Amino acid sequence: MNDMRIVERDVENKTNKISARGCQVYYGDAHAIKDVDVDIEDKTVTAFIGPSGCGKSTFLRCLNRMNDTIDICRVEGDILLDGEDIYDAQVDPVQLRAKVGMVFQKPNPFPKSIYDNIAYGPRIHGLAKSKADLDEIVEKSLRRGAIWDEVKDRLDKPGTGLSGGQQQRLCIARAVATEPEVLLMDEPCSALDPIATAQVEELIDELRESYSVVIVTHSMQQAARVSQKTAFFHLGNLVEFGETGQIFTNPKDPRTESYITGRIG
Numbered sequence: 001m002n003d004m005r006i007v008e009r010d011v012e013n014k015t016n017k018i019s020a021r022g023c024q025v026y027y028g029d030a031h032a033i034k035d036v037d038v039d040i041e042d043k044t045v046t047a048f049i050g051p052s053g054c055g056k057s058t059f060l061r062c063l064n065r066m067n068d069t070i071d072i073c074r075v076e077g078d079i080l081l082d083g084e085d086i087y088d089a090q091v092d093p094v095q096l097r098a099k100v101g102m103v104f105q106k107p108n109p110f111p112k113s114i115y116d117n118i119a120y121g122p123r124i125h126g127l128a129k130s131k132a133d134l135d136e137i138v139e140k141s142l143r144r145g146a147i148w149d150e151v152k153d154r155l156d157k158p159g160t161g162l163s164g165g166q167q168q169r170l171c172i173a174r175a176v177a178t179e180p181e182v183l184l185m186d187e188p189c190s191a192l193d194p195i196a197t198a199q200v201e202e203l204i205d206e207l208r209e210s211y212s213v214v215i216v217t218h219s220m221q222q223a224a225r226v227s228q229k230t231a232f233f234h235l236g237n238l239v240e241f242g243e244t245g246q247i248f249t250n251p252k253d254p255r256t257e258s259y260i261t262g263r264i265g
Helices: 002-012 056-062 093-099 114-124 131-144 164-176 194-207 220-226 244-249 254-260
Strands: 016-027 030-041 045-049 073-081 100-103 182-186 212-216 229-234 237-243
Touching: 016 056, 016 212, 030 056, 030 212, 030 229, 030 237, 045 056, 045 220, 056 182, 056 212, 056 229, 093 100, 100 164, 114 131, 114 164, 131 164, 164 182, 164 194, 194 212, 194 220, 212 220, 220 244, 229 244, 229 254, 237 244, 237 254, 244 254
Parallel strands: 045 212, 045 229, 100 182, 182 212
Antiparallel strands: 016 030, 016 073, 229 237
């Protein structure tokens, strides 16, 4: 019983890492995200779920300004990281993406060695003063990506030569190499087999001790396994957001219940 109280207190003491208010996204005339308000806590895994095309990946990409790369995309409203507006004209998107790392659906290692995949970010952001510093960052990142033991003897070999699951863990290691504060994951397991998926899920659970993790997933079982908070999107609206257990067992909105029980989606 005491343990339960400790866990609850820990949840209550979490601080908000990202806050979005009145977020709207347009692709030309199409209104893709409608008036989303959400607070994403630090050192917590937050899952975005919902049917295909509901806006969950579009909203995820707002959180590190990846939508800036799409000419017809327009983002309105406020998105704050530690209270600072990430869309402020003074904010450099490249520096922002060092703080808010991203892992994509399909593993996308650079066509470089395993070592250079990890070293790339720290090099361009000037995080290493010497080769010894860089070596240390590479090892630490690969350990955080739970892949060090598998690759430590072939750091000079291409990252593209690894299996799919290893490549995705390499990409996670690459994302954490710049010491981000938030890690965004867009369906990181959808191209992986069940064993590799289990390894990445285990890794996500470890990463939340150091980062705020936001994961888009089409798998409700995965959301239930890895997240503490869940947001349900439908037709560009954030329908419901709350504790994962509550969303899955006692949703407040009938649309959420319909999705969870398989009636929509």
